[in-house]
Amino acid sequence: MAYSDKVVDHFNNPRNMGSFKKDEEGVGTGMVGAPECGDVMKLQIKVQNDMIVDAKFKTFGCGSAIASSSLATEWLKGKTIEEAQKIKNTDIVQELNLPPVKIHCSVLAEDAIKAALADYQKKADGTTSAAK
Amino acid sequence: MARIVGIDLGTTNSLVAYMENGRPRVIPGRNERAIVPSVVAMTDNGLIVGDAAKEHLTRNPERTVYSVKRFMGKGLADVQGELAYFPYSLTEQGGVIRIKLGEKTYSPPQISAMILKELKQRAEAHLGESITKAVITVPAYFNDSQRQATKDAGMIAGLEVLRIINEPTAASLAYGLQEKTQGTIAVYDFGGGTFDISILKLKNGIFEVLATNGDTHLGGDDIDRRIADLFLTEIRSRHGVDLSSHPDHMQTIRLEAERAKIGLSDALKIQVSIELPDNKGHFTRELTRDQLESLIMEIIERTLTPCRMALKDAGLSPDAIDEVVLVGGSTRMPIVRQRVQELFGKTPHCEINPDEVVALGAAVQADILSGGTTDMLLLDVTPLSLGIETMGGVMSSLIRRNTTIPASAKEMFTTYVDGQTGVDIHILQGERELAKDNRSLAKFRLKVPPLPAGVPRIEVTFLIDANGILSVKASDMRTGLSQSIEVKPSYGLSDHEVEQMIEDSFKFAKDDVNARKLIETRLDAGALITTTEKSLGDGLHLIAEEDVAAIRAALSALATAQEGNDPRAIRARIADLEQSAQRLTVAMLNDSLKRGLQGKKVSDIT
Amino acid sequence: MDHQHTHSSNPRELQMARSMCWHCQSEVSGEYFCDRCVKVQPVSKETDYFTCFGFPRRLTIDPGKLEAKFYELSRAFHPDFYQNKSETEQSISFGNAATLNSAYRTLRDPIQRVEYLLDLEAGSVKEIRNSPPADLFEEILELQDTLDEYRASDRASDAGQQLRTTLQAEQQTLEERKRDMETQLQQLFTDWDLLQDRGEATSQARSERDRLLKQMRETLSNRTYVKSIINDLVATIG
Structure with missing residues (x-):
């Protein structure tokens, strides 16, 4: 099977590896796992004025899981919260041409995005209500 | 059956x-x-x-x-x-x-x-x-x-x-x-x-x-090579002759290495002798079991x-x-x-x-x-894991090694692009993580009806039969129709080639009438030798000593002719043996007829 | 066939198992050989692995009994014994033998067995998908950092040696945790079997059932995470 250079590149040189401090302002953390295969994914976003200015991830798992999270963080940067909500696992599958056996990796990435957004929202709501 | x-x-x-x-x-x-x-x-x-x-x-x-x-x-x-x-x-x-x-x-x-x-x-x-x-x-x-x-x-x-x-x-x-x-x-x-x-x-x-x-x-081939390489090196240093470019001498060395290896299973040491080309004499050495064992450990x-x-x-x-x-x-x-x-x-x-x-x-x-x-x-089990190539050239296992056969695995495939009409599948066998390090078995293109992305659902079944041989089936889950898949083997003959070879094998046989005749004649001779020997064993007492001697002589003449390459000579000796054995055949027939009659009542015969 | 399982399976499934003999069209209900013409019948896609072996849907299985049944069914289905039969029978034998082999592989291993049971009972389990164990995940990701550090280090150096010692200690702790989880699973197996044996249809029994399934799912998932990091540890430090 032929893969685009971009995909192989995500696989070999994943972008945005690392992490932010959890309690840093504007940071949302999504922590998800795939109980079928034991993969663990932590995806973080840094938000300023409703805009995702940076994203980082740490993934323990197979190449597809790493490529999926790498791609997800690339896509997240520069998107608004609302736009980020629209990222679907099928977009990742299509971009990376993931085979059926690896689709759960893209699901994991989507779940991680959702969880990070929810965590940010929760923290933001908390701060707002505390400020009131 | x-x-x-x-x-x-x-x-x-x-x-x-x-x-x-x-x-x-x-x-x-x-x-x-x-x-x-x-x-x-x-x-x-x-x-x-x-x-x-x-x-x-x-x-x-x-x-x-x-x-x-x-x-x-x-x-x-x-x-x-x-x-x-x-x-x-x-x-x-x-x-x-x-x-x-x-x-x-x-x-x-x-x-x-x-x-x-x-x-x-x-x-x-x-x-x-x-x-x-x-x-x-x-x-x-x-x-x-x-x-x-x-x-x-x-x-x-x-x-x-x-x-x-x-x-x-x-x-x-x-x-x-x-x-x-x-x-x-x-x-x-x-x-x-x-x-x-x-x-x-x-x-x-x-x-x-x-x-x-x-x-x-x-x-054992590898063991022979190891020994042969030793001989080759020694011949080079001792006699200044490089035999590696002489195919016939290489074979002699290989066979001598094999002989030494076999001999050393019983003996503790063995003499090796290899004739050198151009009248340069012989390479000789003694090889001990200890030396052999450290060489091939x-x-x-x-x-x-x-x-x-x-x-x-x-x-x-x-x-x-x-x-x-x-x-x-x-x-x-x-x-x-x-x-x-x-x-x-x-x-x-x-x-x-x-x-x-x-x-x-x-x-x-x-x-x-x-x-x-x-x-x-x-x-029995399948010795190697079977899988397909996935993203980044990674192999994803579908049937693990040491799975009892027959075995099957199902995998659902769909499309990523609207109107996509095919999905490429690359089947692999092996234990390594990367596709390129495993054995490529076959590649095929799964036919998919042109529909919006993600709508087609094709279930592909990978089957390993009791021979450990793979076959692939696919069925469209939407329509229930199954599709036959033509799998092009990566390292095998196509069905067409095999058919051609079967035909050729008959054709060559026909072309080479002489060779065929020789084989058949030899087979006939073999069969005659076997049956005559058996009859001789059973009916020895029924015929005169000189008849026995004649049969034995004809038998050995036929055996010698059979080793040769002339079908006509073999035919002639077959005829000789049949001639010599005729008295024996008749005697045995009479004998069995007699014994057959003895065991039966008169009413059964008449 | 064993009918002990019927109280836990739904009527639809039973109906699916009832069908006609492909050869003489007489009715066969779950049997592997037609009563009338003695032809082998394909194992229905609806037949779960427990039923295939004639076992109730229980998590504690006697390995000796399972093996004996596997051998018995292998003698019934293996393609070796269908060489002189029709093409249809040969193909049924092939399919049945492959299914039987999958079933045996799944039921033989306690972890695969419970995973399979959870799949069968999926209807209610999907809704009780547990929240991810964040602490465990943090631990795994941190450990992975240490592993990366070790991989990049000069193994012979003091720092490398020290990292190795740390990782070895971690591995031991994790393996102990994995064993604890397996003991916990054993207990859950027993509880599940007892509940099934009682066969009550009360709301209390139903909530107990859901609790057990959820706990099994959670313990299994955590075990998988721990196992995959242990594998990584073993592969790196040997």
Whole structure:
């Protein structure tokens, strides 16, 4: 099977590896796992004025899981919260041409995005209500 | 049901066996030997196989093929490292190795088919019936392409291969039948070109393989090479002659190395003598068993790693093994027995001739298939994981190694782009993480109806049958329609090519009427010799002494003629023997008629 | 066939199992061989692995009994014994033998067995998908950092040696945790079997059932995470 250079590149040189401090302002953390295969994914976003200015991830798992999270963080940067909500696992599958056996990796990435957004929202709501 | 024979198609030697009254027997040839050397030579009189072809190894090295099993199911790139060792020339066509013999090229299955034909004819002459069905053994660690190539060889030889069975498990069947073994056994099978280890559980007639491992490129050939390389180096330094560019001398050295190795299984030292070209005299040396053992220790050690891996996969420690069985000619070496004994901590079994045990087991399996033996059942495994290539060139396993066969796995496929009409699937076999490090079995394009992305749902079923051979089925989950998939093998002959080769094999036979006539005449002679000898044994007392002497003389004259290449001479001696034996035949007929009458009442006759 | 399982399976499934013999069209209900013409019948896609073996849907299985049944069914289905039969029968034998082999592989291993049971009972389990164990995940990701550090280090150096010692200690702790989880699973197996044996249809029994399934799912998932990091540890430090 032929893969685009971009995909192989995500696989070999994943972008945005690392992490932010959890309690840093504007940071949302999504922590998800795939109980079928034991993969663990932590995806973080840094938000300023409703805009995702940076994203980082740490993934323990197979190449597809790493490529999926790498791609997800690339896509997240520069998107608004609302736009980020629209990222679907099928977009990742299509971009990376993931085979059926690896689709759960893209699901994991989507779940991680959702969880990070929810965590940010929760923290933001908390701060707002505390400020009131 | 027609008789099914069991065939051990070995790297060095091949045998055919059949089941008679619940016992497997190997079928001897005219020379009383059951072993047919797996050698094919192209001579001026046509193709010859076996012992006669072996003589051509040194006389005619470029046109004499041996160890062809090493090339089954392979491409040229797979054997690049050892090309220098073979005097005949190899090329590649359509991913399959071709061997050049004179004007024509032959694929490894075609060469193997010639050996199979020889065995087939031998069985036909011995059993007096036409043989069209066979069980053929392969190394347990053979991959799909190698198994398929073996099946193709059978078809080209005019044999329907009812089952491909693993050599170590075949051996276990022979042992299980004869020794009534129970418990957990390890079969250590070290042959001419391949090494296998299989761990089985034997219980109430069920032979369940727990794990298997091996190396399809490790055998007696490698040991011979190691010894030959030593001789070659010494000849170079002592006599200043480089023989590596002399194919005929290389063969002499190889055969001398083999002879020394075999000799050292009994003797502690052996004299080696190799004639040098251009009247330079002889290279001589003494080789001791100690020297041999230190020379090949590394090769023996390489067999132990697969043993440990098989134990691990079976979830067993060495002391959980109740019996160890030795198979294959290389296990005759004392050092091999010693290392195996050390690993498993028990004395290995070798009661059944290690050269014959695989063929005997194949005959047992043949009998199971024909419905003769019903209390035994072999549950074998697939030796290698089967999977497909996924993102980044990674292999994703669908059927894990050591899964009991038949086995199946299902996988759902869909599309990523609207209107996409196909999905490419690359099937792999092996244990490595990256696709490129595993064996490519086949690539195919799954046809998909043009629909929006994600809508098509095609279920692909990967099946491994009891032969360890893969087939693929696909069905559209939306419509319920199944689609046939044409899988192009990466390293195999296409169906069309095999058909062509079957046709050719008949055509060549027709072209070469003389060769065919010779073979048939020899077969007739063999059959006549067998029956005359039997009659002579039974009816010795019925005829005069000078008649007996005449028959014996005619028998030996025919046997001599049969070794020759002239069909007319053989025919003449056949006629002579028939003539000499006529009195015996008549006497025996009268005798049996008389005895027949004695046992019956008068009313039965009239 | 064993009918002990019927109280836990739904009526639809039973109906699916009832069908006609492909050869003589007489009714066969779950049997592997037609009563009338003795032809082998394909194992229905609806038949779960427990039913295939004639076992109730229980998590504690006697390995000896399972093996004996596997051998018995292998003798019934294996393609070796269908060489002289029709093409249809050969193909049924192939399919049945492959299914049987999958079933045995799954039921033989306690972890695969419970995973399979959870799949069968999926209807209610999907909704009780547990929240991810964040602490465990943090631990795994941190450990992975240490592993990366070790991989990049000079193994012979003091720092490398020290990292190795740390990782070895971690491996031991994790393996202990894995064993604890397996003991916990054993207990859950027993509880599940007892509940099934009682066969009550009360709301209390139903909530107990859901609790057990959820706990099994959670323990299994955590075990998988721990196992995969242990594998990584073993592969790196040997």
